Amino acid sequence: MRIGIVSETYPPEINGVALTVHSLAAGLAARGHSVDLVRPRQQQPHTDEAGIDVLSVRGGALPRYPGLRFGLPAGRTLRQHWSEQRPDAIYVATEGPLGWSAMRTARQMGIPLSSGFHTRFDSYADHYGVGLLTPLVRGYLRRFHRRAGATLVPTEALADELHAMGVDNARLLRRAVDTQLFHPCYRDEALRASWGVDASTPAVLYVGRIAAEKNLALMVQAFRAIQQQVPQARYVWVGDGPERAALQSANPDFIFAGVQRGDALARHYASADLFPFSSLSETFGNVILEALAAGLPVVAYAEGAAREHLIDGVNGYRIESGNAQAFIDAATKLGSNPALIRHMGRAAHAGMSGLSPDAVIRDFENLLRDLAEERTHESAAVVSHA
Numbered sequence: 113m114r115i116g117i118v119s120e121t122y123p124p125e126i127n128g129v130a131l132t133v134h135s136l137a138a139g140l141a142a143r144g145h146s147v148d149l150v151r152p153r154q155q156q157p158h159t160d161e162a163g164i165d166v167l168s169v170r171g172g173a174l175p176r177y178p179g180l181r182f183g184l185p186a187g188r189t190l191r192q193h194w195s196e197q198r199p200d201a202i203y204v205a206t207e208g209p210l211g212w213s214a215m216r217t218a219r220q221m222g223i224p225l226s227s228g229f230h231t232r233f234d235s236y237a238d239h240y241g242v243g244l245l246t247p248l249v250r251g252y253l254r255r256f257h258r259r260a261g262a263t264l265v266p267t268e269a270l271a272d273e274l275h276a277m278g279v280d281n282a283r284l285l286r287r288a289v290d291t292q293l294f295h296p297c298y299r300d301e302a303l304r305a306s307w308g309v310d311a312s313t314p315a316v317l318y319v320g321r322i323a324a325e326k327n328l329a330l331m332v333q334a335f336r337a338i339q340q341q342v343p344q345a346r347y348v349w350v351g352d353g354p355e356r357a358a359l360q361s362a363n364p365d366f367i368f369a370g371v372q373r374g375d376a377l378a379r380h381y382a383s384a385d386l387f388p389f390s391s392l393s394e395t396f397g398n399v400i401l402e403a404l405a406a407g408l409p410v411v412a413y414a415e416g417a418a419r420e421h422l423i424d425g426v427n428g429y430r431i432e433s434g435n436a437q438a439f440i441d442a443a444t445k446l447g448s449n450p451a452l453i454r455h456m457g458r459a460a461h462a463g464m465s466g467l468s469p470d471a472v473i474r475d476f477e478n479l480l481r482d483l484a485e486e487r488t489h490e491s492a493a494v495v496s497h498a
Contacts, residue, residue: 115140115480116148116199116223118214120171120183120206124156126351126371127321128398129230132287133205137164139473148199150190150214152183167193169210183210190217199223201480203264205230207256215259224483227260229253229274229282230395254278261483264476266396267420285476287417288469289401296407296461298375298382307367307383313344314447317384317408319377319399320391322353330390332363334411334440338447345447350380381406385453388412388443392433404428405464409456411443427460 117137121130137147141163149164152171160166169189171181183206190213201224204211211227218225257263257279264285265271271282309315316335320326335347348367349359360368372380387403388411400417403410410428412418424430429442446452 113200114146116202118150118204120208122151152181182208185213187213200484226262288467288472294402294405298378300379303383314385319350322356325393327390334443337444341448404460407457407461
């Protein structure tokens with residue numbers, strides 16, 4: 113099949129959506145499909161990948177995220193491009209101006225179309241002081257995803273949320289994690305020594321965008337509570353974002369490692385001891401799977417990946433959404449008990465062993481093929497009745 117993928121974020125950008133979309137594109141290419149990737153043009157040249165053809169279009173810097181870009185509408189360019197090399201099916205991963213124009217163009221051309229619900233933009237408004245816009249954002253998302261033949265979501269709970277929002281085409285596409293990369297074997301004692309921790313001192317880890325919607329203040333509170341019990345504890349932050357400078361200024365004892373990739377990221381995960389993650393804005397939260405696979409017990413609210421994969425009291429603690437004190441108490445209990453960290457860490461790693469990226473790619477492939485076949489049958493029915 114020739115499969116079109118439209119995304120306003122893609123590596124070398126580092127975020128959950130970019131990495132998920134890249135995994136899907138690379139997986140389809142590895143299975144012999146031709147992938148036609150449309151993305152905003154970046155200053156850094158893209159790395160050629162076998163089986164993935166890239167069309168770069170105009171874009172702009174995302175406000176408050178200078179490292180990220182959004183795509184500008186490109187209907188005319190897309191129509192010409194897809195007329196010359198027509199995809200069998202298209203996946204629109206993001207809901208920005210580029211995604212909207214791609215969806216409109218694909219529908220006009222009669223190309224089977226699916227969308228992805230990766231980011232809770234409707235929940236971001238409150239974090240950026242524009243909460244009054246939340247109903248408008250939610251209405252836009254509803255209109256956007258109802259135009260697709262299927263909207264792919266990573267959890268049943270999110271499918272239910274979309275249904276309540278008025279989007280009835282949600283289809284489940286579960287997430288996986290690279291258990292070869294995110295593995296306890298990458299634990300690096302030299303790295304831990306550079307953080308100033310020994311075998312009996314907990315290193316607390318954060319990985320992700322350092323941004324307001326991640327509920328950063330609660331993670332800081334939880335760490336300070338751990339530190340009251342274990343004064344030598346250290347907090348390591350991996351990533352970057354608009355709140356980094358303020359967070360670093362207010363907490364000079366925190367260790368900021370910047371953006372990490374590949375083996376270096378795996379070493380940071382495996383060299384830490386626990387992963388409190390208090391975000392309430394995730395559609396999924398890939399970092400939770402990565403932490404669990406690396407052998408870190410997780411404390412998180414019962415949302416997204418935590419709802420699906422975190423077993424309370426076994427591989428971490430799953431907290432009722434919004435209960436800040438329970439989150440702090442669980443993090444403190446775990447962070448002050450090395451034996452409990454080790455016990456839950458072993459369970460965390462073992463629990464991820466069955467998640468297969470290959471199975472996710474096969475499911476994605478089958479879903480796109482089903483959409484293409486449905487369109488073929490519909491076209492044949494129209495012709496037969498003409």
